[in-house]
Amino acid sequence: MADDKAAAADSERGLFLPGTARPLAPPAPVPADMPEQRPQLPAFIAFWRGVPTAISRDAARGGTFLCLPVLLGAGVAAYFALPWEPEALPLVLSLCLLLAVTFLSRDRRILPFISGAVLLILAGALLGKLETWRSSTPMMGSDVTTRITGRLVSLEHQASGRLRLTIDIVATERPRLRYPPARVRLSARAVPEGLAAGDGITGLASLMSPSGPVRPGAYDFSFSSYFNGIGAVGFFLSNPERAAVAADDGVTAGPARWLQAAREGLAARIRHAVPGAEGQVAAAMIVGMRAGIPEPINEWLRRSGLAHILAISGLHMALVAATVMAMARAGAALFPQFAQRVPVKKYAAGAALAFCTLYLFFSGSAVAAQRSYIMLAVMLAALLFDRAAITMRNLAIAALIIIIISPHEVVGPSFQMSFAATAALIAAYAGWTDWRMGRRERGRVPPAGLARNLLRTVLVFAAGLAATSVIAGLATTLFGAWHFQRASPLALPANLAAMPLVSLVAMPAAVLAIFAMPFGLDGFFLSIMGRAIAAVIAIAEWISDRSPIDAVGLMPLPAFLLLTVAFVVAVLSTTRARLLAAPLAVVGFGLLVARELPAVLISEDGRLMGVRTADGGLAVNRARPNGFTMDDWTRALNAKMVVKPLVAGKTAAPEMKSRQFSCVNGLCLIDNPAGHLIAHAENAAAAKPVCETASLIVVDDATASNLCSGSKALVFTKRDLALRGSAAVWLAGPGEARTEFAQAISQPYRPWHTQRQYWRAARGLPPYRRKTGQDQ
Known part of the structure; x- marks a missing residue:
């Protein structure tokens, strides 16, 4: 009986004895208020179902505002990437239509966000259109030699010993230009003693139209010149002289002349106190004049990942502000009663803002400095109003101001x-x-103690410096690879070794030198700055000599866009939505790995070709190619070396080689690894013999037309390249349909390229030759 009662009790509890049948327990009653249990979903599906909630949480935390500069910037980038110039009226009408749709659909769930996003993109495109119209820089239509008379805007000393002058044109003569550029940038061997900004200057100068990219997707000099107001570049054929010109009576002309003269005087004082290359670097860090830095030092800094110390940017502004704030707060600490009565931190922030404003003007007010100043001003203003200084919202505000x-x-x-x-x-x-x-909420705070806290401070500083270098380096690697096709593999150790010298010695010494300059005591601080810079240069040279090749090759546009979107999602999101960046990054890296580099690059003047060889070299058809072009091409094609041509004597035909060009009698030939014969000819007559055998022919002759008609050869003449810019060619491999190519300039022309249609080569004319006495 007892056993039966125990078994019954076990049965009620759901237990059973071995060897016995398990009893069926009655189902437990379900409370009426208990929610229905759903089956557990796989993690992947559960994540995707939680994404809308995560995005809503990001929006509630201010993510919507952070998207404003991103969408506006996307619209601006889309406008400048268009192959044609859009009209303003359709943009305005589309903007008004989307504004109405966004307003009328405000009670819907998804439609307002979609229409609002497109609205911001269109607004960004309209901002780009407005700036293009506002600039309207008159550009030089063709190369010409004329005597110019103008007003000096700025004067820079270059490392080569030459001088670079920016001049506002007042008049031209012999010949008198009907449509002269408003501002030009020229180089000269020497200038009159004591020449300063605002003085008149005259001389015989060779003026040239700003060139286009050296390859499709490269830096566009015409674009930069257009938005910087530079209509022509060139050089003086003889040393310029002083000239009497009317004074510029504009409201800002007088202060601008005084400021430029003060900058040049300050740069000269820095170079006198710190001779050599260190003084040139110091002048670049204080007044923004970088032209005098020797090119080897520039290359050491680039390869080591330290080139950012030369551009006056956020680093310099932040160090200046931090130095001024530290000095102000340390000075206030000497007077305890004063420090207790007033908000010293706000006063220090105000002093830092005032000094950074002064630094902005004396550094030349370059766009990078303006952007950094705006970012810092927003953060210091936040301190003045008791708000958090370093926030993503403040960064978004600064980005909005710059985009506008x-x-x-x-x-x-x-x-x-x-x-x-x-x-x-x-x-x-x-x-x-x-x-x-x-960690503090969990009570894991280490005990206090002087030695322990001191050690912790040192370790935290070192770890913070390392983390800053790693994070900033990784964040900028994508954009450095896209724009410059290079990445610094040893940037981390270089920054760890050099940045303490810049942050703790060089920039504080520069600030103290400025404060001491009115008393004539700046030489001591400038000498300290010079020694710190010398150590930084030594570190850069040592790291550069031991760095592997830093070229990464061209990045496909789809890969860059996907990786950029992945980066934006990762840094702006504060929820699990940031995991959406992972698949975008994977696809972007996949496209990067699967890229196909061009087989041939062609310069826009038709004189230079570069062909990838089987051993990773870059074969060129000229014995002395342009250095800037070669530097860009080798990085873009990830080439290990440049192979000069084999120039033989005048024989019947050149000998074809697969590793280097073979040039004879105006015709250069090379056989690329895929078996294509590639030719460069000086004129149409030299190109005729290879019309049936060559796959690609470049003719350095603007008058050539209907060349190799009926053949399968892809032909570029000097006129084709003058009209549409430099070219990249992907030669068809075995089993592929046809050869593909891309050119740097699209037609119809954008405003910064319209001058190309007036080039002599673009009109099919030969180079200009001055008439001699026999010709007359």
Whole structure:
């Protein structure tokens, strides 16, 4: 009986004895208020179902505002990437239509967000259109030699010993230009003693139209010149002289002349106190004059990842502000009663803002400096109003201001790299702060103690410096690879070794030198700055000599766009939605790995060709190719070396080779690894013999027409290249349908390329030759 009662009790509890049948327990009653349990979903499906909720949380945390500069910037970039110039009226009408749709659909769930996003993209495109119209820079239509008379705007000393002058044109003669450029940039061997900004100058000068990209997708000199107001470049054929010109009576002319003279005087004082290359670097860091830095030092800094110390950007502005604030707060600490009565931190922020404003003007007010100043001004203003200084919202405000003021900067490397680095650092700092607060809530705070706290401070500083270098370096690598096709593999150790010298010695010494300059005591501080710079240059040289090749090759546009979107999602999101960046990054890297580099690059003047060889070299058809072009091409094609041509004597035909061009009698030939014969000819007559055998022919003759008609050869004449710019060619491989090519300039022309249609080569004319006495 007892056993039966125990078995019954076990049965009620759901237990059973071995060897016995398990009893069926009655189902437990379900409370009426208990929610229905759903089957657990796989993690992947559960994640995707939670994405809309995560996005809503990001929007509630201010993510909507952070998207404003992103969408506006996307619209600006789309406008400048268009192959034609859009009309303003359709843009305005589309903007008004979308504005109405967004307003009328405000009660819907998804439609307002979609229409609002497209509205912002169109607004960005309209901003780009407005800036293009506002610039309207008159560009030089063709190369010409004329005597110019103008007003000096700025004067820079170059490392080669020459001088670079920016001049506002007042008059031209012999010949008198009907449509002269308003501002030109010329080089000269020497200038009159004491020449300063605002003085008149005259001389015989060779004026040239700004060139296009050296390859499709490269830096566009015409684009940059158009938005900088430079209509022509060139050089003086003889040393210029002083000239009497009417004074510029504009409101800002007098202050601008005084400021430029002060900058040049300050640069001269720095170079006198710190002779050599160190003084040139110091002048670049203080007044923004970089032209005098020797090219080997520039290359050491680029290869080591330290070139950012030369551009006056967020780093310099932040160091100047930090130095001024530290000095102000340390000075206030000497008077305890004063420091207790007043908000010293706000006064220090105000002093830092005032000094950074002065630094902005004396550094030349370059666009990078303007952007950095706006970012810093927003953060210091936040301190003045008791708000958090380093936030993603403040960064978004600074980006909005810059996009509205200077939209074309959105597509430049400076804008993209500085904002990418700052956004990544803010996101990382926010994550670290959340982790640290959570650690404190869990009670994992180390005990206090002088030695322990001192050691912790040193370790935190070193770890912070390393983390800053890693985060900023990774964030800017994408944009550096896209714009410059290079990445610095040893940037981390270089920055760890050099940045303490810049942050703790060079820039504080520069600030103290400025304060001491009115008393004539700046030489001591400038000498300290020079020694710190000398150590930085030594580090850069040592790292550069041991760095592997830093070229990464061309990045496909789809890969760049996907990786950029992945980066934006990762740094702006604060929820699990940031995981959406992972598949985008994977696809972007996949496209990068699967890329196909061009087989041939052709310069826009038709004189230079570069062909990839089987051993990873770049074969060129000229014994002395342009250095800037070669540097760009070798990085773009990831080439290990440049192979000069074999120039034989005048024989019947050149000997074809697969590793280098063989040039004879105006015809250069090379057989590329895929078996294609590639030719460069000086004129149509030299090209005729290879019309039936060559796959690609470049003719350095603008008068050539209907060349090799009926053959399968792809032919570029000098006129074709003058009209549509440099070219990249992907030669058809075995089993492929046809050869593909791309050119740098699209037609109809954008405003910064319209001058090309007036080039002599674009009109099918031979080079201009001055008539001699026999010709007359």
